[in-house]
Amino acid sequence: MVKKNDTYIVKIEDMGITGEGIGKVDGYALFIKDAVKGDLAEIKVTKAGKNFGYGRLMRVIEPSENRVKPKCPIARSCGGCQLQELSYEEQLRYKENKVYNNLVRIGGLSDFTMHPIIGMDNPYNYRNKAQFPVGINKNGQIISGFYAGRTHSIIESDNCVIGSEINSNIVNIIKKHMSEHIIEPYNEITGRGLVRHILIRVGFKTGQIMVCIVINGNELPHSGQLVEKLKKIDEMTDISLNVNKEKGNVILSDKIINLYGEGYIIDYIDDIKFQISPLSFYQVNPVQTEKLYSTALKYAALTGNETVWDLYCGIGTISLFMARRAKRVFGVEIVPQAIADARQNAKINGITNAEFVCKSAEDIQTADMVTPHPDVIVVDPPRKGCNRVLLDTIVEVLPTRIVYVSCDSATLARDLRILSANGYKVMDVQPVDMFPHSVHIECVVLMSRK
Numbered sequence: 001m002v003k004k005n006d007t008y009i010v011k012i013e014d015m016g017i018t019g020e021g022i023g024k025v026d027g028y029a030l031f032i033k034d035a036v037k038g039d040l041a042e043i044k045v046t047k048a049g050k051n052f053g054y055g056r057l058m059r060v061i062e063p064s065e066n067r068v069k070p071k072c073p074i075a076r077s078c079g080g081c082q083l084q085e086l087s088y089e090e091q092l093r094y095k096e097n098k099v100y101n102n103l104v105r106i107g108g109l110s111d112f113t114m115h116p117i118i119g120m121d122n123p124y125n126y127r128n129k130a131q132f133p134v135g136i137n138k139n140g141q142i143i144s145g146f147y148a149g150r151t152h153s154i155i156e157s158d159n160c161v162i163g164s165e166i167n168s169n170i171v172n173i174i175k176k177h178m179s180e181h182i183i184e185p186y187n188e189i190t191g192r193g194l195v196r197h198i199l200i201r202v203g204f205k206t207g208q209i210m211v212c213i214v215i216n217g218n219e220l221p222h223s224g225q226l227v228e229k230l231k232k233i234d235e236m237t238d239i240s241l242n243v244n245k246e247k248g249n250v251i252l253s254d255k256i257i258n259l260y261g262e263g264y265i266i267d268y269i270d271d272i273k274f275q276i277s278p279l280s281f282y283q284v285n286p287v288q289t290e291k292l293y294s295t296a297l298k299y300a301a302l303t304g305n306e307t308v309w310d311l312y313c314g315i316g317t318i319s320l321f322m323a324r325r326a327k328r329v330f331g332v333e334i335v336p337q338a339i340a341d342a343r344q345n346a347k348i349n350g351i352t353n354a355e356f357v358c359k360s361a362e363d364i365q366t367a368d369m370v371t372p373h374p375d376v377i378v379v380d381p382p383r384k385g386c387n388r389v390l391l392d393t394i395v396e397v398l399p400t401r402i403v404y405v406s407c408d409s410a411t412l413a414r415d416l417r418i419l420s421a422n423g424y425k426v427m428d429v430q431p432v433d434m435f436p437h438s439v440h441i442e443c444v445v446l447m448s449r450k
């Protein structure tokens with residue numbers, strides 16, 4: 001019987017869906033954070049359940065050939081990355097297997113083409129957005145960094161290896177300004193203090209930079225001086241405050257006070273222009289987003305005569321991508337601000353054949369979609385996947401092709417099973433690595449009418 005506090009030497013045979021190593025003691029599985037497939041490791045049992053347990057990695061006795069030294073010094077404690085100790089090649093294999101296994105086991109699929117995952121040439125500094133919580137350490141110094149996994153204690157770091165290199169410079173200017181003017185960071189427990197988060201966004205194509213400081217108050221002391229210092233950074237385009245006086249985990253409120261700039265930065269995905277405000281949703285990995293959307297476009301096989309519906313369209317990114325090659329595109333999205341952004345984005349690109357509807361996707365009726373009849377329906381739902389009502393509507397509407405963009409291969413597989421049983425066949429599956437070093441994986445799937 002495996003018990004809490006027992007120590008064992010185990011071979012790590014596999015890796016779980018959240019990135020832990022899995023080792024077995026007499027057939028009993030233990031999940032071990034920070035252990036890598038192939039390691040021979042000394043572990044200590046931290047929790048022993050009926051069917052499986054958890055262990056802490058005490059020592060790597062013989063490292064896996066796929067174990068690498070993480071670039072980031074806080075890779076283990078930070079909640080952001082789960083796979084930094086696994087070589088990038090193996091991360092890609094891990095993600096391919098995860099998708100394939102879900103499609104076969106949950107989706108019951110067998111006959112489809114699974115394309116090799118599209119990885120990144122340089123899987124670092126890929127994120128265009130960073131949100132640093134600000135706090136204070138034991139010595140009373142102002143710190144910023146990242147939350148440790150599942151907690152709200154801040155692990156100090158101003159140099160995240162998956163973020164933009166400019167971030168640390170900006171964060172340091174703000175921290176210095178706070179020390180000089182004795183501006184206190186926010187304290188989540190007492191609800192006192194001013195500065196909560198620093199949000200930075202960088203347009204990778206344009207270089208434009210946006211800084212938004214989230215405060216628990218109506219103004220930031222001596223903000224004019226801070227703006228002058230931040231403006232010295234080349235490409236600084238927009239500086240704002242976000243007023244958030246609510247307790248809780250939500251980082252941004254909808255109240256923005258602009259200090260400098262027009263309230264947005266510009267970026268491009270392929271040759272489509274986007275205006276991004278601090279509150280806009282925008283894909284965080286622009287390099288891979290282009291590959292993801294190009295695949296979706298390829299699968300849509302547009303010739304210029306088609307009607308496309310893009311459900312869960314966000315700010316219209318995929319809709320606008322497709323509009324250039326389709327006759328008409330309809331985007332559907334539940335968040336009103338995203339729809340407003342989508343319309344604005346259509347306008348600044350001179351795209352006139354895309355219309356946007358603010359509605360829940362499951363409220364779309366078959367009748368809404370029949371004239372003109374959709375040739376292609378694209379869905380890009382959140383992690384929970386498509387609602388059953390929507391899947392039934394899609395099947396009734398009978399598009400020639402369905403392009404499913406997914407950020408969770410388990411719910412994807414569940415939905416593909418339903419569509420497969422109702423007249424559609426999965427043709428191609430293309431995983432794209434949008435989030436190197438994390439366990440997340442994005443996929444594009446093409447389904448055709450049988």
Ligand code: SAH
Pocket residue numbers: 281282283311312313314315316317318332333334335338359360361362380381382
């Ligand atoms: N396709 C977009 C956004 C995908 S994210 C892009 O690539 O940028 C998923 C989107 O679905 C979010 O914008 C979210 O607001 C929206 N959403 C969530 N539930 C929804 C629902 N029930 N109906 C319509 N949209 C929904």
